[in-house]
Amino acid sequence: MKVFGLSKVVSFSKLPSTALALIFAFAAASSHSDYSQHAAAEAVIDTLVSDHGFSREEVVAILSKADTEQRILDSMANAAEKTKTWTAYRTGFLSPIRIKKGVEFLAKHQQTFDQVEEQYGVPRAVITAILGVETNYGGYTGKASVLDALATLAFEHPRRSKFFTSELTEFIILSREQQWKADQQLGSYAGAMGMSQFMPSNYRRLAVDGNDDGTVNLFEPVDAIHSIANYFVHHGWVPDGPVTSRASVNASFDTSVIGKGLKPNKTVSELDIAGYYPQDKIAATEKARVVRFNDDDGDEFWFGYQNFYVISRYNPRSKYAMAVYHLSQVIALEAKL
Numbered sequence: 001m002k003v004f005g006l007s008k009v010v011s012f013s014k015l016p017s018t019a020l021a022l023i024f025a026f027a028a029a030s031s032h033s034d035y036s037q038h039a040a041a042e043a044v045i046d047t048l049v050s051d052h053g054f055s056r057e058e059v060v061a062i063l064s065k066a067d068t069e070q071r072i073l074d075s076m077a078n079a080a081e082k083t084k085t086w087t088a089y090r091t092g093f094l095s096p097i098r099i100k101k102g103v104e105f106l107a108k109h110q111q112t113f114d115q116v117e118e119q120y121g122v123p124r125a126v127i128t129a130i131l132g133v134e135t136n137y138g139g140y141t142g143k144a145s146v147l148d149a150l151a152t153l154a155f156e157h158p159r160r161s162k163f164f165t166s167e168l169t170e171f172i173i174l175s176r177e178q179q180w181k182a183d184q185q186l187g188s189y190a191g192a193m194g195m196s197q198f199m200p201s202n203y204r205r206l207a208v209d210g211n212d213d214g215t216v217n218l219f220e221p222v223d224a225i226h227s228i229a230n231y232f233v234h235h236g237w238v239p240d241g242p243v244t245s246r247a248s249v250n251a252s253f254d255t256s257v258i259g260k261g262l263k264p265n266k267t268v269s270e271l272d273i274a275g276y277y278p279q280d281k282i283a284a285t286e287k288a289r290v291v292r293f294n295d296d297d298g299d300e301f302w303f304g305y306q307n308f309y310v311i312s313r314y315n316p317r318s319k320y321a322m323a324v325y326h327l328s329q330v331i332a333l334e335a336k337l
């Protein structure tokens with residue numbers, strides 16, 4: 001706890017005495033880090049005061065309630081995508097119970113999905129798979145304090161500090177818009193919220209009021225379904241476009257075409273020249289990215305098209321996008337779509 005670091009953060013002369021009293025009250029009472037006193041908090045306070053009409057006291061009062069969550073830093077280091085093999089990761093995603101619940105979810109929200117497919121052109125099975133993977137169809141939306149999570153990551157996680165400082169700022173604005181108590185809002189260890197696990201910036205910009213009740217509530221299925229579809233459209237979903245193909249390689253395939261990232265970078269005919277062949281029929285002009293999964297059983301190659309890239313905008317790891325898509329296919333098959 002850095003009680004005496006206060007002077008680094010807030011210039012006393014700028015503060016009305018009530019704010020000072022408030023800060024000292026929190027400083028004296030708290031046994032945790034008080035992030036209103038953190039050096040980097042000043043930028044958050046300044047942005048909210050100068051650009052978003054908050055008073056300094058309001059922001060200080062919110063940040064005073066933010067505590068360090070060591071578990072959050074630990075969990076960031078142990079994300080499943082990093083530690084599991086492709087087979088283990090995929091098997092975990094495609095569990096029988098997740099598939100069964102996905103089929104049930106589709107049936108329950110059939111009317112919503114009819115409307116969403118027509119309006120956005122995003123298949124219901126893909127949206128359902130995202131909800132299944134993110135929160136078990138809303139069954140688990142996270143028990144971390146979003147305020148603690150975002151403050152911890154903004155102020156204690158240097159590599160992603162810029163991103164999470166921005167998300168923390170967005171979260172404080174979102175809390176005002178939604179009339180939430182910022183320190184009581186729950187989500188994931190990364191600060192994602194609702195059935196669809198949107199980060200605050202996406203919640204503010206891309207979440208939509210699907211059930212027309214005047215509020216955007218991602219803890220409610222109709223808004224969550226519409227919002228995922230809207231998110232995909234925003235990122236360039238191509239209605240009826242291909243997602244992936246399993247690929248074969250010849251003896252001298254060129255690994256330099258793989259590279260980093262998942263944005264399609266070569267046409268199917270260019271990849272043919274590089275030694276990769278899709279196992280299903282795809283136009284030679286379609287752009288793709290070669291995706292390779294290393295595993296105990298050897299390498300697996302896939303082509304990821306634009307829609308695969310769009311799924312990866314939810315989580316940039318190829319294993320994630322592939323597991324979501326496979327889950328969507330199994331759910332579609334089981335639901336006889």
Ligand SMILES: [Ca+2]
Pocket residue numbers: 208209210211212213214215216217223
């Ligand atoms: Ca709503």
